[in-house]
Amino acid sequence: MKNYVHGYSEQETARLRDQAATLARLLYGDLQYPAGATVLEAGCGAGCQTVFLAAAHPEVQFVSMDISATSLHTAQQAIAAQGLSNVRLQQGDIVEPPFADRTFDHLFVCFVLEHLADPAGALQRLRRLLKPGGTITVIEGDHGSFYCHPETAEARRTVDCLAQLQAGMGGDSLIGRRLYPLLVEAGFAQPQVEPRMVYVDGSRPDLIEGFARNTFIAMVRGVREQAIGQGMIDAAAWDQGVRDLEQAATNAGTFCYTFFRGQGER
16 A cells, blocks of 8 residues: 555564554454355455454455555465465455455455545445445544543654644544544445544553554654654654653553444445
8 A cells, every 4th residue: 555654664564463463352353244254354454454353253255455465475474374264365456446346245444444545435446345235344543532641742743743644645544533424425324333442551551562552652653754754843852752652651651542443234
């Protein structure tokens, strides 16, 4: 994906794995696909969600598609490492998916729409791939929902830089709040959206490490050079902001972030 603000480094792949391991149960652990169904995972990336979905549904066939050959290679390694046999990888663009209409029983789209210039158009094209009565599950975050304690102006500024960089590339890091109108615009029937909040404090050390540090702060830290290079912030202010975020990711602080999960039918 050319507009992927986080890039394709090994560090980003590690971050995505930590994110999936930490959030899988919260975001899609309760999904239940029936045996014999075919599911298109559109925008599978490095397969971090793929392995959880496929392992939880051994009698379901998944087609996991991504535009990046590099990401698909990484996904193939992850799938092989788990010994999964119910996944077929396919290179393809979510904007022009290489499938016939009415091919799939279900669609799964996670952390993809935020990077697209025309998410409603992408959803409309994906909808055509569903069989009548088929469903879509789409999951996105919303950086505007983030807060922490203690929170400083410098910490907030680093998060704002990430949002501005993504907007400059045609994406929308606030897209979680738009899921319902996007599903309606794309023509999905019975759309429903629910928030799924991650709250972190000292009583949840696994989330301090897995979400606050290894997912959220790692995501912010990954755009340091872009933010400084584009003159959004100077190095000293950036580094102070990240240190302040890290201070909140301790037993003395709190973190909070809301994801949104939308569903609809054809």
